[in-house]
Amino acid sequence: MSTRIYVPRETAAISVGADEVAIAIARCAKESGARVELVRNGSWGASWLEPLVEVVVGEQRIAYGNVTAADVPALFKAGFLDGGDHACRIGPTVEIPYLIRQDRWTFWRCGLVNPLSIDDFLAHQGFSAILKAIEMGPQAVIDAVKTSGLRGRGGAGFPAGIKWQTVADTASPQKYIACNADEGDSGTFSDRIMLESDPLGLVEGMLIAGFAVGASKGYIYLRSEYPLCHSILTRAITTAREAGWLGDNIQGTGFNFDIEVHLGAGSYVCGEETAMLESLEGKAGVIRYKPPLPAIAGLFGKPTVVNNVVTLASVPNIINLGADRYKGYGVNRSTGTLAFQLAGNIKRGGLVEKAFGISLRELIEDWGGGTATGRPIKAVQVGGPLGAYIPASQLDTVLDYEAFANIGAMIGHGGIVVFDDTADMAQQARFAMQFCALESCGKCTPCRIGSVRGVEVIDRIINDENRDENYELLLELCDTMEAASLCAMGGMTPYPVRSVLKYFAEDFASAEGSRK
Amino acid sequence: MSRENYNQAGASELIRAHGNRPEMLVQILHAFMDRFGWISEEAVRQLASELNLSRADVHGVVSYYHDFRTSPAARHVVKICAAEACQAMGSRALIKHAEKSLRLNMHESNDKVTLEPVYCLGNCACSPAIMVDGKTFGRVSNARFDEIVAQLDRADS
Numbered sequence: 001m002s003t004r005i006y007v008p009r010e011t012a013a014i015s016v017g018a019d020e021v022a023i024a025i026a027r028c029a030k031e032s033g034a035r036v037e038l039v040r041n042g043s044w045g046a047s048w049l050e051p052l053v054e055v056v057v058g059e060q061r062i063a064y065g066n067v068t069a070a071d072v073p074a075l076f077k078a079g080f081l082d083g084g085d086h087a088c089r090i091g092p093t094v095e096i097p098y099l100i101r102q103d104r105w106t107f108w109r110c111g112l113v114n115p116l117s118i119d120d121f122l123a124h125q126g127f128s129a130i131l132k133a134i135e136m137g138p139q140a141v142i143d144a145v146k147t148s149g150l151r152g153r154g155g156a157g158f159p160a161g162i163k164w165q166t167v168a169d170t171a172s173p174q175k176y177i178a179c180n181a182d183e184g185d186s187g188t189f190s191d192r193i194m195l196e197s198d199p200l201g202l203v204e205g206m207l208i209a210g211f212a213v214g215a216s217k218g219y220i221y222l223r224s225e226y227p228l229c230h231s232i233l234t235r236a237i238t239t240a241r242e243a244g245w246l247g248d249n250i251q252g253t254g255f256n257f258d259i260e261v262h263l264g265a266g267s268y269v270c271g272e273e274t275a276m277l278e279s280l281e282g283k284a285g286v287i288r289y290k291p292p293l294p295a296i297a298g299l300f301g302k303p304t305v306v307n308n309v310v311t312l313a314s315v316p317n318i319i320n321l322g323a324d325r326y327k328g329y330g331v332n333r334s335t336g337t338l339a340f341q342l343a344g345n346i347k348r349g350g351l352v353e354k355a356f357g358i359s360l361r362e363l364i365e366d367w368g369g370g371t372a373t374g375r376p377i378k379a380v381q382v383g384g385p386l387g388a389y390i391p392a393s394q395l396d397t398v399l400d401y402e403a404f405a406n407i408g409a410m411i412g413h414g415g416i417v418v419f420d421d422t423a424d425m426a427q428q429a430r431f432a433m434q435f436c437a438l439e440s441c442g443k444c445t446p447c448r449i450g451s452v453r454g455v456e457v458i459d460r461i462i463n464d465e466n467r468d469e470n471y472e473l474l475l476e477l478c479d480t481m482e483a484a485s486l487c488a489m490g491g492m493t494p495y496p497v498r499s500v501l502k503y504f505a506e507d508f509a510s511a512e513g514s515r516k
Numbered sequence: 517m518s519r520e521n522y523n524q525a526g527a528s529e530l531i532r533a534h535g536n537r538p539e540m541l542v543q544i545l546h547a548f549m550d551r552f553g554w555i556s557e558e559a560v561r562q563l564a565s566e567l568n569l570s571r572a573d574v575h576g577v578v579s580y581y582h583d584f585r586t587s588p589a590a591r592h593v594v595k596i597c598a599a600e601a602c603q604a605m606g607s608r609a610l611i612k613h614a615e616k617s618l619r620l621n622m623h624e625s626n627d628k629v630t631l632e633p634v635y636c637l638g639n640c641a642c643s644p645a646i647m648v649d650g651k652t653f654g655r656v657s658n659a660r661f662d663e664i665v666a667q668l669d670r671a672d673s
Contacts, residue, residue: 012642015654047641186599189638224546224583225637227650263546266582268635282541284580300539342641344604349641372605381600417640419604431603435635 002035003081004056008111009040010196011228012189017068018051024072025053034081042197044111045339045351046098054093057083063096064088098348098367103329103355105337106314107190110197110351116235118243121200127245129316130207134253136319141212142168145315147323149335154180154271154308155383155412155488157334157401160315163305166295167213170303177209177218178280178299178306182264182271184223185384187415190339191309193351195222195229198313199236203246203259205312208319209305210257218259219299221276224266234261268385268439272487273306275441286441287487308413310339331357334400342368344381344417354399361395364418375420379428379504383412385435386492388499389419389428408499410492425504429497430458436493447490450481454497461508471508474501519553526551527559531566538567541577545584554585589630592668594618595647598633601640610644613658618665628668 007022008014022038029036046052049065056062062083064075071088078086090096093111113120121127133141146161167175179202183191194202206218222230237259240246248256267285269275274288277299298304314336318326327335334356340363342349347369354363360380364370371377379389388409390397397407404411419428433454440447454477460470478494485491500507520526530547534540544563548555555578564571578584596602596611611633615621620631639645642654646661653664 011637011652012639012654015639015642015645015652050642183638184636186597186636187601187640188636189640192638223638225634225647228652229638262543265542265546265584266634267580279542280539282537282539282543282577284577286580344601344640344643346641349643351641385600415601415640417601417604423604428600428603431600435599439635 002037004037004039006039006041006054006061008043008050008052009228009232010043011192011226012047013043013050013052014228016050020069021051021053021067021072024069028072028076032076034076036081039114041113042110042115043193044093044099045107045193045353046096046348047350048348049090055080055083061093063090063093065090098350098352102353103337104353105317105326105329106201106310107194107198107339107351107353108317109201110193113198115197115199115232116239118200118239118245125320126200127204129319130204130211131251131253133208133211133319134255138168138212138214141208141319144318144323145212148318148326149330149333150311150314150318150326151334151401152308153310153314153338153413155185155410157411160307160311163295163307164209164213166293167215167303167305170296172303174217174302175213175215176299176302176304177206177213177215178277178294178304179206179218179220179312180271180273180276180306180308181220181222182276183309183413184268184271185413185415187343187381187417188341188384188413189343190341190351190414192226192229194309194313195226195233199233200240201316202309202313203237203240205315206259207245207250207257208315209307209312211255213303213305215305216256216258218257219280220259220261221264221270221280222261223264230261230263237261268435269441269487269489272489274487276306277304284441286443289486329355331398331400332402334402338399338411338414340399340414340416342416342418345371345373345420346418347372356400357398359396359398360390360416363399363416364395368418371418371420373420375422377418378421378423379419379425381417381419381496382415383410384415385432386410386488386495387412388495389425389503390499391503408495410495425500425507426458426462429500430455430462432493432496433458436489440489444484444486444490446481446484447486447493450477450485450490451493453477454481454493471501520551522552522556522559524562527562528566531563536566538569541567541569541574542581545578545581549584554588556586590625590628591672592628592649593630593632594665595632595634597635597637597639597643597645599636601636602644605643607644610656610658610661614661617662628672629665
């Protein structure tokens with residue numbers, strides 16, 4: 001009998017040495033004559049524990065955290081193949097509080113399975129939902145998604161079922177599913193963890209969407225900053241095709257669907273759905289006017305469902321476990337779960353899938369353990385570069401789309417970036433405008449020009465030139481960008497800027513001017 | 517990374533592999549980057565002709581995206597994340613350290629390294645993050661940065 005050992009092949013784990021750990025384990029096993037079976041799983045999402053190595057002892061997976069290659073010989077000496085004690089030993093994975101207190105609806109297979117194994121996927125309910133969906137029929141599937149209350153997890157929060165219905169109701173011989181995996185918001189990595197840890201879960205979600213709306217072709221638009229993700233995803237898709245789960249007449253059901261992966265090329269605004277469609281058509285990622293909505297005239301002018309990775313990957317369990325059960329999670333109009341991502345200056349960063357209704361404070365303190373530096377929290381940016389900076393005094397805000405809108409913030413894709421009290425918020429406001437200037441597609445003036453002027457005006461305020469007038473001017477500029485930009489890039493860049501003006505105005509004091 | 521010089525036959529092969537489809541232009545440009553390292557004026561001309569697009573169309577796409585270089589990079593490309601999560605963990609100071617230790621400013625190259633910012637590598641729970649020749653590193657202190665760069669020297673010699 002050989003001992004099975006899991007070492008993640010996932011970007012965060014590898015970025016802190018997982019590959020070297022895997023090599024060291026193979027070497028030590030060889031030297032000691034122990035028989036081991038090394039499985040490269042994805043990640044459970046507890047990034048702060050990476051590399052998180054698990055050893056299967058009996059029926060249990062025993063976790064060892066923050067393992068380095070240098071630890072491996074000592075681990076072997078400590079008998080870790082039998083779950084032996086060592087400073088890195090955490091205990092059974094299923095008892096890690098960070099993980100067991102989550103509501104794993106969408107990410108439940110992440111970390112558990114080998115992402116490249118169809119057999120492992122099938123053994124964990126894989127593809128059972130698409131077969132059930134085909135039995136239910138397209139309209140019943142759409143009704144289930146509507147009933148679940150699932151909203152777009154890319155950031156906009158539009159009800160997925162209504163979007164699917166629109167595409168289903170629009171007559172066209174060709175329709176598309178376009179999955180947005182252009183996860184550009186800083187502080188977010190849930191799409192990446194899904195695609196590296198359970199890529200077939202997304203494939204199944206896309207199959208269900210394709211079946212429900214009558215589309216035979218799907219595209220995944222993946223950002224180029226995720227090369228490992230690209231390699232895992234494309235291999236998983238090839239495997240699925242070879243096993244008859246993609247292509248013509250899938251498993252003899254008569255349903256045809258296939259998926260093509262396209263790489264982005266470093267443009268943030270391509271995460272906006274119409275810019276993404278342009279890019280998928282091989283063009284510059286310049287946004288389109290809406291209407292027409294992509295659901296009516298999207299990719300190549302055809303009706304297109306554009307959904308984020310997490311939206312689509314949430315669907316299989318809605319079919320398997322039932323829409324009502326999903327709806328049972330969450331609060332108000334924010335039903336279900338969201339994969340929150342704890343990032344930046346945080347002690348225990350990682351992915352936390354939890355029902356809506358939890359407060360920011362619970363996530364940051366109970367899961368995150370406060371700042372990594374141990375200093376007090378100054379601000380938390382939720383929802384990426386277009387999200388507001390929330391002051392420590394508002395940490396009790398409940399995670400609910402509408403509750404966030406009420407305080408001038410947004411949940412977006414669920415990224416939570418924590419800053420300690422050394423952060424210079426004037427520089428963060430300046431960065432918001434600077435980033436908009438860098439990434440604006442250039443189609444509309446408020447965004448293209450407004451962002452450049454925004455940086456200049458902020459510099460003048462920081463340098464104490466005509467302070468009051470420039471302050472006024474900046475607020476006016478924010479109004480213009482917000483009201484007149486064509487998409488969220490220019491339209492929401494004012495959010496972080498305004499929040500700094502409102503809550504951290506003291507950072508604009510001239511004394512800070514020289515600080516960079 | 518060993519790359520071949522731009523040549524028409526190799527370029528045609530890549531265009532054909534994408535079915536000569538103009539809607540694959542962004543993907544073909546990635547293939548050109550992987551094989552030749554940059555997009556030359558000659559490449560733009562060939563793409564326009566073989567995809568039945570105007571040179572302006574192709575130029576527009578090449579110049580729009582950050583990934584597509586119009587001049588070769590150095591042997592190694594070091595990208596430092598300059599987005600918010602990494603800023604919260606001191607990436608501004610890391611950038612200063614990198615500029616000083618490599619004696620380069622951002623967007624500059626010497627004969628060994630091209631230094632660039634990147635806006636999020638999706639490694640935000642292990643900030644600050646950098647990417648070296650397509651590989652992501654997390655929890656990068658100044659000392660770890662120097663060690664990673666020193667390994668490039670060792671790999672080259």
